[in-house]
Amino acid sequence: MSTTYFLPAPVPRLRLKHGLCCLLLLAGSTVLAKTEQATAAEAPPAFASRQAALAALPPLMLWVGERPDDVRTWVGGSARQAKLKGGADNQAVPPVQDQRMGVAVLDTTILLRDGSASVRRRQQPLQLPPAWYAQNGVQQKAPLVTIVHIDMARGARKPQLNEKQKRTIVNAIVAAAARSPSQVVQLDFEVMHSQKPFLADVVKRSRDALPDNVALSITALASWCVGDAWLADLPADEIVPIAFRMAGDAGRMRDVLNHEGHFPRPECQPSLGLSLDEQPWPDKLRSQRLYLFNRNAWSGTPMAGWAVRLGAIFP
Numbered sequence: 679m680s681t682t683y684f685l686p687a688p689v690p691r692l693r694l695k696h697g698l699c700c701l702l703l704l705a706g707s708t709v710l711a712k713t714e715q716a717t718a719a720e721a722p723p724a725f726a727s728r729q730a731a732l733a734a735l736p737p738l739m740l741w742v743g744e745r746p747d748d749v750r751t752w753v754g755g756s757a758r759q760a761k762l763k764g765g766a767d768n769q770a771v772p773p774v775q776d777q778r779m780g781v782a783v784l785d786t787t788i789l790l791r792d793g794s795a796s797v798r799r800r801q802q803p804l805q806l807p808p809a810w811y812a813q814n815g816v817q818q819k820a821p822l823v824t825i826v827h828i829d830m831a832r833g834a835r836k837p838q839l840n841e842k843q844k845r846t847i848v849n850a851i852v853a854a855a856a857r858s859p860s861q862v863v864q865l866d867f868e869v870m871h872s873q874k875p876f877l878a879d880v881v882k883r884s885r886d887a888l889p890d891n892v893a894l895s896i897t898a899l900a901s902w903c904v905g906d907a908w909l910a911d912l913p914a915d916e917i918v919p920i921a922f923r924m925a926g927d928a929g930r931m932r933d934v935l936n937h938e939g940h941f942p943r944p945e946c947q948p949s950l951g952l953s954l955d956e957q958p959w960p961d962k963l964r965s966q967r968l969y970l971f972n973r974n975a976w977s978g979t980p981m982a983g984w985a986v987r988l989g990a991i992f993p
Contacts, residue, residue, distance in 0.1 A: 728893035731861035748805035748977035780821025790837035903946035922953035939964035
């Protein structure tokens with residue numbers, strides 16, 4: 679069984695030379711169809727609501743960018759720690775729904791330039807824990823969120839932010855949601871103040887286009903979560919403030935986090951985004967879910983050095 683997400687192994691082609699081979703192939707396809715039906719019948723039911731899908735995500739989510747990566751050591755390490763804390767009678771590998779750590783994977787990148795929007799699907803492999811897989815791929819309800827990231831050209835080729843570009847983003851979000859076993863899709867789109875109406879309309883249209891049982895998560899600048907109420911009107915199920923690379927607002931934003939443990943706006947409080955390379959983190963964090971950014975590959979970052987720090991946040 680492959681443990682590579684997004685890049686499945688190619689299926690070899692068969693050359694049929696005789697009619698008997700065709701008959702055997704037809705018979706085999708009938709058996710395969712019955713097997714697939716049985717597998718589908720045994721698959722866990724989808725989350726009935728987007729609230730349930732979002733609530734099922736683990737307290738720690740690893741952001742995974744467009745690079746070859748392997749999160750098995752990190753996710754496996756969190757599962758072993760959960761087993762040790764839960765007692766020797768626990769099963770060796772918790773079910774995917776009970777994982778303490780999940781991943782948010784860059785699935786699609788869209789470049790807005792002039793009046794165009796170019797869409798690029800993920801090209802790099804990602805190694806996931808074998809326990810996350812079923813017979814036909816990643817298990818339904820596995821804690822994997824798909825991300826749609828928006829880049830915008832600058833200078834003379836800055837985007838027009840037209841209707842075509844808006845539709846392209848919404849269509850990409852719907853497509854990425856269909857590939858999300860967690861039934862959660864995340865939009866990562868940083869805009870300037872004058873571009874907020876465009877982002878707001880994208881979020882509203884995406885929510886309308888998504889199934890009712892799929893949650894829409896969006897990232898947000900930290901400054902949007904301090905005194906700016908415009909996010910409260912967006913139909914997003916989760917807002918993840920980016921509490922790193924905050925430029926000129928860094929000092930003020932860190933003071934807010936150190937004092938309160940979260941940002942003032944209620945819609946920004948359940949989740950938070952931090953980075954491994956910006957230390958120290960706030961002394962007290964009150965967010966229910968932490969998204970963690972790593973400028974390096976997770977496969978090259980030893981978990982042992984972070985286990986104590988993360989354990990203090992999520993005991």
